[in-house]
Amino acid sequence: MPFPTPRAFLPLRHATFRTLWLATLASNIGGWMQNTGAGWLMTSLDPTPMMVSLVQAASMLPVFLLALPAGALADIIDRRIFLITAQAWILAMALILAALTMTDAIGPWGLLALTFCIGAGSAMNFPAWAATTNELVPREDLVGAIALNGIGFNLARALGPALGGFAIAAAGPEAAFILNAVAFLVLIVALLAWRRPREARSRMPQEHLVSAMRAGLRFVSHSPAMRAAILRACTFFLFSAAVWGLLPLLVRERLGLGPEAFGLMLGVMGGSAVAAGFALPALRARLDRSETVFWASLLICVAMGILAVSTHWAPAALGMLLYGAAWITAGSTLSASAQLAAPAWVRARAIAIYQLSFFGVMAFGSALAGWVGGRFGVPVALGAAAAGGAVAAVLVRAWRIDAVAGAPPAAAETVAPTPEAPAQELQALLGEHSGRVLEVVRYCIDPAEREAFLKAMQEVRRVRLRSGAVSWRLYEDVAHPERWVELWAVESWTEHLREEARRTDWDRAALARAAGFHRMEAPPEAARFLNVVP
Incomplete structure (x- = not known):
């Protein structure tokens, strides 16, 4: 008797979603290998806390700068072509970075510049891919597909850093950069094979970029559900970003370990996030979305507190375990709330603004943690982030993100007034x-x-x-x-x-x-x- 398919995997029944999900998983693994290689390479080129933390900031800052125009473009042009162009850009930048690293022609600022360029391609990709999910699965599988995207992202985070750490140890950071390029080539092939149905041509003119951006901003500013999701995401990611900026130094200097341990620490976090992703349906049956984010915020602060006092790999691994579980719990819950709050016509733009907000604060939080770490030490920076995150979680707890989906409330029998036809x-x-x-x-x-x-x-x-x-x-x-x-x-x-x-x-x-x-x-x-x- 065959075993039933776990509910988390039901969206994989749809062939196109399954193909693109697997290809995206490969590209995400490559992206985490690239991030691992860049962070570790910077500890050799310029090991100051500020420069190491700027690697993470450089990968996130493009989202802050480009997310809104990327979301507008993804809403008004063919998303398949848009996605292929973004992946081709990332592939080209990854090959350039690999070539410069192999020839010892890369410096700290060159590494930051190319990391920024790769981040720019990712910034163009994020809102388009998130808005595409609705096209690949029927509505009844949409929430499951969103959760599965989060599981895939964190599965990549579990495998990518570990594989990147071993690749760096075996052949240097350039090996991680080359494997990243290969992974994005896989995604390009999958996108070329996707035959996206033609949209019905509207009789109205196509929206222009600037007016489309304004329309997206107006929608978000007057949507209470989107505003609440953005506020909760900003307060969560601002403080939790400290780990991303300071983990390479924590592993190398405070724990005295090498690149393999750095990759494994990130792998522990990613594995914990995957496990938490499968447990989320049971958790959401007990807590609403707002309370889920609140308790995950407190848990991630506990994790950062453990990392702040760790001098041995064992408690540090425990901290990363808790960190990964809290990260996926809050992150996927907030992302699902944002996607469910946005209708189809503005979905990519709304998601872009959501991503712009939390990636921007992540870039700022990572750089701020690097500055505090440089002035007062890595433990102090992590401890301060833990304390600040706990206070912020309590302050924004009243902003609810729950009522963003489901059937509309009953309307009055009266219909909305209709004007006369124009003369x-x-x-x-x-x-x-x-x-x-x-x-x-x-x-x-x-x-x-x-x-x-x-x-x-x-x-x-x-x-x-x-x-x-x-x-x-x-x-x-x-x-x-x-x-x-x-x-x-x-x-x-x-x-x-x-x-x-x-x-x-x-x-x-x-x-x-x-x-x-x-x-x-x-x-x-x-x-x-x-x-x-x-």
């Missing part, structure tokens, strides 16, 4: 370059329901601004308190047409609830006005 003689003025469009809805409200109506309109405001409005106002008639006027503006007629396509079921329910307060027999009057004066 035929004005059709020629309506398009991408029409200028701003002012939209108006007039309500007649029972004054006794004023407070409930205002509460409903706060959610309407968020809906309008998430969907593309650049401004929103609500006015009350001072002579007739039952009369209200809602006004909002969008950049062009094309952006107005995109509004409806961008609304989720949650958004439509919120608009219908607000319209349900209207007390006239006729529905609320809706109108649109074109700005004709420059």
Whole structure:
């Protein structure tokens, strides 16, 4: 009798997802080998804590700089071509780094520059790959696929550093760089074999990069679920990044061990993260997402405290074990919350902003830990990160990341007001370059329901601004308190047409609830006005 497939592996039933997942696993293993080689090479080129920690910062800083334009591009052009281009760039940079290392032509700043370039390719890749997951599996397997991506990433983190450490010991850091290039070549082949279905061509013009970026920023700034996920991620990764920046020095100087031990320490962390990934479904059955992140944040602070006082490999390995489990628990929970909070039209951009935020604070946290380590020593830097992380976890605990998925709440029977069709003689003025469009809805409200109506309109405001409005106002008639006027503006007629396509079921329910307060027999009057004066 065959054994049932574990739930964690169910998304691998889908052939395209399985192929790309395995190829991404190979590229992630190569990436961790590259990170291990770069960190260890810097301890030979310039072993100061600041320079060693800057290796980690250089790999993360590109995400802070490029994530938003990368996410916008991934939403408006073919993601398959975009992903292939990003992998080809990483492959080229990895080969250049390997060649310079083999010829002893690399210096500390050259290593940082090429690490930055490889990080730039990864920054372009991250939001596109995360947004692609929804295309590769049906909705019922989406959460499992997101979790499986996290398991794969941490499986790579378990294998990559260990393999990198042995490769460095056997043939030098250049061996790790060459193997990284080979791994990315595997992913390029898999992407070339992927036959992505053609998207239905929209009759509206394609979004431009700058306006697409603005739309992504507006969505995130007016989405409470996305803001909460970003805040919780920033406070978690800011302090936990200290380990990434200081681990090479901890292993080499405080523990007195070599590159094999460095790789094995990272392998212990990755193996623990993989094991925790399989245990997450049981944990989430007991705790909601917000509490899961809170307790994982405290656990990672305990891990950093153990590392701060370790002078022997055994307690240090225990610290890395706890660190890996806490890292995957918080990281995958936050990532799933961010992806579930973003609708399809803005998903890559929203994920990019989420990644921009936490990678930016990781780069800053790694560099800050290096500065503190240089001034006061590695144990003090790790201890301070542990204490700061615990305090931050308590301060942001009230920001909930739970209500970001599921069916929308029941809407009122009333539908949202619909404006009249535009006059035929004005059709020629309506398009991408029409200028701003002012939209108006007039309500007649029972004054006794004023407070409930205002509460409903706060959610309407968020809906309008998430969907593309650049401004929103609500006015009350001072002579007739039952009369209200809602006004909002969008950049062009094309952006107005995109509004409806961008609304989720949650958004439509919120608009219908607000319209349900209207007390006239006729529905609320809706109108649109074109700005004709420059």
